Amino acid sequence: MNPVSKPVAKSGSAHILVIDDDQDLLRLLSMRVHAWGYRVSTAVSAEEGLARIAVEPPQLVLSDIRLPGKDGLALFDEIRSTRPTLPVILLTAHGTIPDAVQAMSRGVFGYLTKPFDSKVLHEKIQQALQLSQVSAGQETGNGETWREGIVFRSSRMAELMEEARVVAASDASVLIRGESGTGKEVLARAIHRASPRAKAPFVAINCSAIPEQLLESELFGHVRGAFTGAASNHVGLFQAADGGTLFLDEIGDMPLALQVKLLRVLQDRAVRAVGSTRSEPVDVRVLSATHRDLEAAMSEGLFREDLYYRLDVVTMVLPCLDDRREDIPLLAAYFVQQLVKKYDKGITGIAPEALEVLASASWPGNVRQLYNVVEQSCALATTPLITLTLVQRALRVPTMEALSYADAKQRFERNYLVQLLKLTDGSVADAARIADRNRTEFYRLLQKHELTPDMFRGASGNAGVADR
Numbered sequence: 136m137n138p139v140s141k142p143v144a145k146s147g148s149a150h151i152l153v154i155d156d157d158q159d160l161l162r163l164l165s166m167r168v169h170a171w172g173y174r175v176s177t178a179v180s181a182e183e184g185l186a187r188i189a190v191e192p193p194q195l196v197l198s199d200i201r202l203p204g205k206d207g208l209a210l211f212d213e214i215r216s217t218r219p220t221l222p223v224i225l226l227t228a229h230g231t232i233p234d235a236v237q238a239m240s241r242g243v244f245g246y247l248t249k250p251f252d253s254k255v256l257h258e259k260i261q262q263a264l265q266l267s268q269v270s271a272g273q274e275t276g277n278g279e280t281w282r283e284g285i286v287f288r289s290s291r292m293a294e295l296m297e298e299a300r301v302v303a304a305s306d307a308s309v310l311i312r313g314e315s316g317t318g319k320e321v322l323a324r325a326i327h328r329a330s331p332r333a334k335a336p337f338v339a340i341n342c343s344a345i346p347e348q349l350l351e352s353e354l355f356g357h358v359r360g361a362f363t364g365a366a367s368n369h370v371g372l373f374q375a376a377d378g379g380t381l382f383l384d385e386i387g388d389m390p391l392a393l394q395v396k397l398l399r400v401l402q403d404r405a406v407r408a409v410g411s412t413r414s415e416p417v418d419v420r421v422l423s424a425t426h427r428d429l430e431a432a433m434s435e436g437l438f439r440e441d442l443y444y445r446l447d448v449v450t451m452v453l454p455c456l457d458d459r460r461e462d463i464p465l466l467a468a469y470f471v472q473q474l475v476k477k478y479d480k481g482i483t484g485i486a487p488e489a490l491e492v493l494a495s496a497s498w499p500g501n502v503r504q505l506y507n508v509v510e511q512s513c514a515l516a517t518t519p520l521i522t523l524t525l526v527q528r529a530l531r532v533p534t535m536e537a538l539s540y541a542d543a544k545q546r547f548e549r550n551y552l553v554q555l556l557k558l559t560d561g562s563v564a565d566a567a568r569i570a571d572r573n574r575t576e577f578y579r580l581l582q583k584h585e586l587t588p589d590m591f592r593g594a595s596g597n598a599g600v601a602d603r
Contacts, residue, residue: 181205313453316503335379343388387427
């Protein structure tokens, strides 16, 4: 019987399940977690822990990795299959790098080796609970999950999202910087959902994807007859976003002539359609994004300084994926969950060795590239786990086996002989001549690799040609 299994109640606090078969350590951990203000329940085995989760699901599981019966990793696998958003932190006195890699690659939130620093554990618990709230669907006043689609465990992203939550409450213009594929529009949508404007429209436009002649009409609208082909009035995106948020992606690519008109709209809070003599008031919050160096563009006269300061009231910088590698396993698992529905496949996850390759790969295309790699792997998968080979193919990484020099030489030699005999339609004389070897030596090589000329005769349409 577990003497400390009764939950310690604390009103309004998060519920943490602590699992350890060492009664003394279990009691110590429970006291420490309780002292940090959390409600605690305990278990001495994975089986008991799973039972407690079924009765009263916690917001976080803190478990020893060495347990009687199921170990901590087996416990995590079962939790993930039934409650994929429940974070798990594993503790062990037998920590090794392979264990840590295996645990983290499978999606475990945190991994700490005993004896662990109490402060580090507290910080991990706080980060995990924050993730748990987001994954479980923490809602804003508009009934939507404001951080939907933004998955992370890195402290850098956690700080950025806290910044986003704070700035969302204001009406300040935000300039989002970051490399292509880092998720600038996803962040802009999150800011909109967390803002008082959440129930009004969010409208996005890519300023580099539309020709200059059409971009003005798209942004500000036009009246009938304003130009050839303007057969009717057209409402611009500023008016479409009235009361809500307009997201101007790749603002650094906006032509100078349009920068002037955009600045006037931001200053006057009114928009005049192309071909019209009347301005109409608009109430729009502007978020913008760029991967370009706007300071350099200003110095070259390609971007207006006055517009820059209108747009850059608050700057937010999205890190590239290479700078948040700890998020890769979590992102990959999240994408698999999304894509399983799209492709209607029974994929349960990504093989550990495949996750290791994802975590160590270079990501010039950032999160967008990671999504594409996972999608291709899902589309081609024929097993429950996405394999290393599929990931390497999607990454266009040549597969490389760890072969000894002798084995590599033998494989090359055999492939070389096969190609020669295919080329010569099984003619040993021709193959030996190309290889610059006499026929006796060539026959010896064929015998070594258990190849016979008859296997290749007729392969090139020259059936009946004798070995001369």
